[in-house]
Amino acid sequence: MDLLSPLIRNVFYPLWMIKDGDRDILRYLYYFDFIDKLTRAELERRQSKKLKRILIHAYENTRYYRTLFNELGFHPYDMVMSQEIRRIPLLTKKIVRKRFNDLTASNIEKGTTSEARTGGSTGVPMKFLRDIESLYLRKGQELYFDRWMGYSIGEKVALFVATSHYDGTINRLKAKVRNATCERMLRFDPHHITEQYLESFVPKYKQFAPSMIKCFPNSLKTFAEFIKKKGIAIPPVRSISCTGENLYAHQRKLFEETFGGEVFEKVGTRESGVFACECKAHKGMHVFTEGVFLEILNGEGQPAQPGEIGKVIITDLFNKAMPLIRYDIGDMAAASDGRICDCGNPLPLIEKLLGRDRDIILDSYGDPKPGYLFTEVVLNKNLSAQFQIVQPDKKSLVVKIKNGGAVGVDLPKLRAEFQEIVGPLVKVDFNFVTEIPRDPSGKYRYVLSKVEH
Numbered sequence: 001m002d003l004l005s006p007l008i009r010n011v012f013y014p015l016w017m018i019k020d021g022d023r024d025i026l027r028y029l030y031y032f033d034f035i036d037k038l039t040r041a042e043l044e045r046r047q048s049k050k051l052k053r054i055l056i057h058a059y060e061n062t063r064y065y066r067t068l069f070n071e072l073g074f075h076p077y078d079m080v081m082s083q084e085i086r087r088i089p090l091l092t093k094k095i096v097r098k099r100f101n102d103l104t105a106s107n108i109e110k111g112t113t114s115e116a117r118t119g120g121s122t123g124v125p126m127k128f129l130r131d132i133e134s135l136y137l138r139k140g141q142e143l144y145f146d147r148w149m150g151y152s153i154g155e156k157v158a159l160f161v162a163t164s165h166y167d168g169t170i171n172r173l174k175a176k177v178r179n180a181t182c183e184r185m186l187r188f189d190p191h192h193i194t195e196q197y198l199e200s201f202v203p204k205y206k207q208f209a210p211s212m213i214k215c216f217p218n219s220l221k222t223f224a225e226f227i228k229k230k231g232i233a234i235p236p237v238r239s240i241s242c243t244g245e246n247l248y249a250h251q252r253k254l255f256e257e258t259f260g261g262e263v264f265e266k267v268g269t270r271e272s273g274v275f276a277c278e279c280k281a282h283k284g285m286h287v288f289t290e291g292v293f294l295e296i297l298n299g300e301g302q303p304a305q306p307g308e309i310g311k312v313i314i315t316d317l318f319n320k321a322m323p324l325i326r327y328d329i330g331d332m333a334a335a336s337d338g339r340i341c342d343c344g345n346p347l348p349l350i351e352k353l354l355g356r357d358r359d360i361i362l363d364s365y366g367d368p369k370p371g372y373l374f375t376e377v378v379l380n381k382n383l384s385a386q387f388q389i390v391q392p393d394k395k396s397l398v399v400k401i402k403n404g405g406a407v408g409v410d411l412p413k414l415r416a417e418f419q420e421i422v423g424p425l426v427k428v429d430f431n432f433v434t435e436i437p438r439d440p441s442g443k444y445r446y447v448l449s450k451v452e453h
Contacts, residue, residue: 028140029153032290035144040346047289048082050317055079057105058323064102065323082293090313091327093118093126103322104129113321118270128271131321138273138318141291145277149239149264151212158205158237160188160215160223161244186210190219198226202234209235213259216244217251224258236260243268246354246371246446250379267353269329272316276350281342284349291318295326296335296350306337307351309360309368332360332368361391362451364423371447377417381409388436391449396427403432 035043055076058065069076074087096103108131118126143153151157186208188201201223213220220240227234237259242251243266252263267285268274275292276285287294293315296304304310312331316324334351341349354360354371361369374389378399386402397418411430418428 028136029143031137031140032144035290035347036345038346040340040348043289043346044082047293047317050290051082051085051293051315052076052079054315054317054320054323055085055325057320058325061105061107061320062103062323063106064099065325067102085293085315085326086295088326091325093328093330096126096128096322096324100127105321105323108321116270128324129322130319134316134318134320137291141288142268142274144288145266145274146212146241148277148279149212149241149262151239154184155211156184156186156208158186158188158208158210158213160190160213160219188219188223190216190222193222198223202227202230202232206234211238213237213240213255213261215240215242217242217247217255218245220255221251224254228254228258234259238262239264241266243274248375248379248446265353267331267350269331271319271324271327271329272314273318275314276353279341279343279345283342284336284351285353286341286345286347286349289347292316294350296333304335306335309334309354312350361389361397361422361447361449362394363421364425366394369421373421374418375446377414377421381414386436388445389447391426391451394451395425396429397422399428399430400433400436401430402436403434 038046055065059069059076060066068074068088072087074084079085112132113129114132114135115127115129117128143151186204189197205223220242238261240255240259240261240263242255242263247263247265255261255263262280265278265285266274267276272292274288275294276287278285295313296308296310297313298304298308298310309332312329312333313326314324314329315326332354334354336349336351338348340346360371361374363369371389378387378389388400390398390400392398399414399418415428415430419426422428
């Protein structure tokens with residue numbers, strides 16, 4: 001039994017502050033609760049004001065945007081409608097790498113920024129800056145979503161994510177005290193998974209007895225399959241928060257059966273934090289309009305229609321150190337019809353997140369096909385091995401299968417079903433390999449496209 005209840009920990013948390021910035025993070029613990037009391041129209045008006053404010057800041061304080069806006073004849077002071085932002089060309093990771101100094105705000109004091117890098121899923125991490133205040137706001141934003149899952153600060157959390165996705169270390173004495181009293185996290189290492197490691201992790205997990213799990217789905221899947229295979233009984237959790245990778249239906253079912261908790265999917269990036277989250281209605285993902293202005297653009301660069309697949313483009317409304325305006329994060333999603341969710345929360349919805357553009361396969365006619373269409377075909381064949389579906393170019397599709405895992409599987413039929421999805425002009429082949437590595441970011445991808453979208 002815990003010695004400190006969540007309520008007591010929340011009240012007395014300031015007394016335990018042993019890490020810089022905690023006081024500021026706590027300032028935003030319940031900062032965003034006002035959202036629940038507003039209408040959609042009120043949220044949109046607030047967002048529009050924040051958008052105009054960040055555009056003016058970017059124009060006044062960065063060389064890149066001042067030059068760009070002048071060339072476009074775009075005057076942020078005169079902006080009336082949020083849609084006017086579409087005049088600004090998209091910002092890409094390539095531009096950020098090349099124009100890093102020009103994108104850095106000149107009015108931000110030294111010592112008030114934090115340098116960060118993307119996870120490097122493409123093999124080339126991108127360096128960028130965040131002001132400290134934006135980090136605190138992002139933490140408050142994440143806690144707002146976590147409360148949908150029943151989480152309170154101080155409750156135990158098991159982390160099944162890459163090492164690069166949590167801050168600090170628990171080797172120092174102060175950090176150990178902090179972990180024991182406030183954050184209280186148990187971390188699973190997805191980079192060194194062996195039978196021996198899994199065996200040793202089980203008693204730690206059972207003794208820790210977390211209330212919540214935060215995970216990359218494929219890391220948690222490894223542990224879930226192990227304890228299921230071994231028939232090990234573990235204490236149930238209240239909720240499971242999934243992010244970083246596509247969450248598939250078979251994984252959601254496995255997690256609920258194995259850990260007993262309700263599964264929620266989040267969307268987040270290093271650059272913008274967790275900006276969308278599934279609620280208890282599980283009919284889409286709510287977009288955090290206080291922190292981002294989000295667009296979903298179709299192949300012609302126009303706003304996607306309801307149900308249409310498009311690129312996710314965000315404008316960060318918090319980060320002043322390096323404003324990211326109309327930034328292509330590399331995710332694809334299906335647009336919503338603008339309805340209010342059954343849960344009653346006024347935040348708008350993304351109909352369905354489809355993952356990175358690298359998780360999208362192009363068919364014979366250049367149309368995007370979500371990766372889950374292909375994984376479902378494979379999973380329905382009861383393939384027991386690790387697999388990965390790779391599109392190296394527009395005319396071919398390669399299904400990598402770890403050696404020995406295709407026994408009893410009708411490969412010609414599998415090929416025919418893939419062929420039906422991609423059409424006659426894309427050649428489907430199988431490649432048996434000894435290993436399928438994770439991304440440099442620590443994520444595992446069922447589907448990997450190397451084609452420019």
